[in-house]
Amino acid sequence: MAICFRRDGHADGLHRPHWDAGPHASRGPRAQRGAGNLRRHGLAPVPCRSPTPPDTARSLLPEPDSAPILGLRDRAGAGATTPLDGMDRGGLWPPGHRAHHAVHPAHPAATGPISRGLSMALVDPRRSFFDSLATHWRDTVNETHRLQDVIVAIDPKPGMRILDLGCGTGSLCRILHQLAGEGARVVGADISLNMLREMRRRWPELEAPACQADAHALPFLPASFDVVVMFSAFAHFREPFLALRSAAQVLRPGGSLVICHPVGRQALREVHRRAGEPVRHDLLPSRNTLVKWMAQCQLVLTQYVDEPTFYLAVAGKRAERSC
Numbered sequence: 001m002a003i004c005f006r007r008d009g010h011a012d013g014l015h016r017p018h019w020d021a022g023p024h025a026s027r028g029p030r031a032q033r034g035a036g037n038l039r040r041h042g043l044a045p046v047p048c049r050s051p052t053p054p055d056t057a058r059s060l061l062p063e064p065d066s067a068p069i070l071g072l073r074d075r076a077g078a079g080a081t082t083p084l085d086g087m088d089r090g091g092l093w094p095p096g097h098r099a100h101h102a103v104h105p106a107h108p109a110a111t112g113p114i115s116r117g118l119s120m121a122l123v124d125p126r127r128s129f130f131d132s133l134a135t136h137w138r139d140t141v142n143e144t145h146r147l148q149d150v151i152v153a154i155d156p157k158p159g160m161r162i163l164d165l166g167c168g169t170g171s172l173c174r175i176l177h178q179l180a181g182e183g184a185r186v187v188g189a190d191i192s193l194n195m196l197r198e199m200r201r202r203w204p205e206l207e208a209p210a211c212q213a214d215a216h217a218l219p220f221l222p223a224s225f226d227v228v229v230m231f232s233a234f235a236h237f238r239e240p241f242l243a244l245r246s247a248a249q250v251l252r253p254g255g256s257l258v259i260c261h262p263v264g265r266q267a268l269r270e271v272h273r274r275a276g277e278p279v280r281h282d283l284l285p286s287r288n289t290l291v292k293w294m295a296q297c298q299l300v301l302t303q304y305v306d307e308p309t310f311y312l313a314v315a316g317k318r319a320e321r322s323c
Contacts, residue, residue, distance in 0.1 A: 146262075146310045150231065153258045153303065153314045156180035160226045164188045164208075165215055165247060166233020170199030173208045176229075187225075189213040215243040223252040234259045235268060235284045241293050248297035253319035257299060259290075261311040268311070284311055 156162060158181040164173045167188030177186045186208040190196055196210045213219055215237050228247045237243035247257060261268060265284045285293070287304045294301055294315055303314040 146312070149305075149310070149312060150229075150258070150260050151175070151179065153260070153312060154227050154229055154256070156184065156227075159183040160185075161224060162186045163220070163225045163228045163247075163250065165218075165228055165230045165243075166190055166236065167199065167210070168192075168195050168232070170196075170203050170206060170208070170210070172229070172231050173199070173210075174203050174206050177206060177208050187211060189215070189218070191215065216246055218246045218250050220250045222249050223255075224250045226252060226255045227258065228255070229258040229260070231260050232262060235261065240285060241296075244293050244299075245297045248294075248299055248317060251317045253298075253317050255317050257315045257317065259311075259313040262309065264306045264308050264311045267308050287313075290315075 154162065154176065156176050156179045160180050162176055162180065162184065164170075164176065164186060167173050167190050170188055173186050173188040177184070180186060188196070188199060188208055188210045190210075190212065191214060193212050196212055199206070199210055211219065215233075216239055228251050230247070234240060234243070244257075251257060261284060265286070268284055284306075287301070287306070290304070290313055291301050298318045299315040300318060301313060301315050303312065305312040
């Protein structure tokens with residue numbers, strides 16, 4: 001089951017994202033079209049700068065069922081996870097899924113068994129690690145000089161369903177929500193509840209649903225999304241192949257999987273080595289490893305970039321067999 005959290009608390013340090021497209025951004029036709037879309041939505045690349053100081057606190061208590069956060073809890077039975085209040089028209093959750101309000105999975109009121117997979121997610125030290133960083137988290141999406149390449153790879157359009165897996169504090173969710181346009185649905189998912197709460201504080205106007213979820217066992221119907229994107233997230237998954245397989249299962253045939261990071265494999269290895277536990281051994285996969293994993297999940301790698309300041313892997317989903 002999932003547990004619904006209302007938005008609460010107050011906004012502090014609210015700011016708009018800024019980024020530098022950089023000298024290496026792609027200048028092809030699709031990239032130029034993407035740049036036009038960014039500018040039309042007031043998101044044209046500008047030099048990165050620090051967040052604005054905190055302004056007047058704003059309440060995060062809108063109408064009932066507006067932009068809730070789904071908390072992580074076991075699904076009762078195999079695949080039995082009813083749509084959340086206000087989200088039932090989205091068709092993302094399997095029948096039998098039920099939302100419960102204002103109960104944290106670790107709260108004494110959260111009774112019932114928790115599956116092994118979700119138990120591991122709840123005690124994963126990375127969850128506590130990112131929970132502790134949430135309120136002062138610096139969104140690297142705002143500093144990625146190749147952000148335009150990421151947007152081109154995702155190619156957001158009206159009517160699309162996009163899952164931002166490992167969404168953190170939601171900067172990419174916000175950008176995609178604005179770029180995709182009418183009828184699009186962007187869903188943010190993250191293991192860290194504090195990151196999702198911070199997402200609501202920073203972007204109170206953002207209508208994208210947020211779901212606390214284990215990437216290795218996503219609580220969505222098969223083929224729910226046109227695109228699954230993992231920005232600065234894939235290296236942190238406990239079992240990256242299982243997370244890849246779970247993402248492929250919720251991706252529709254013909255859909256796209258986008259894995260990206262603001263630094264390449266070797267640079268990230270050094271960053272995490274210096275950071276220590278629990279991320280010390282969180283690494284990005286090589287091209288050969290990705291190809292091998294993707295072959296088992298109906299995915300075909302179509303683009304791979306591994307540079308000191310950028311990592312991007314894009315795959316399409318085949319339709320031959322179940323993952």
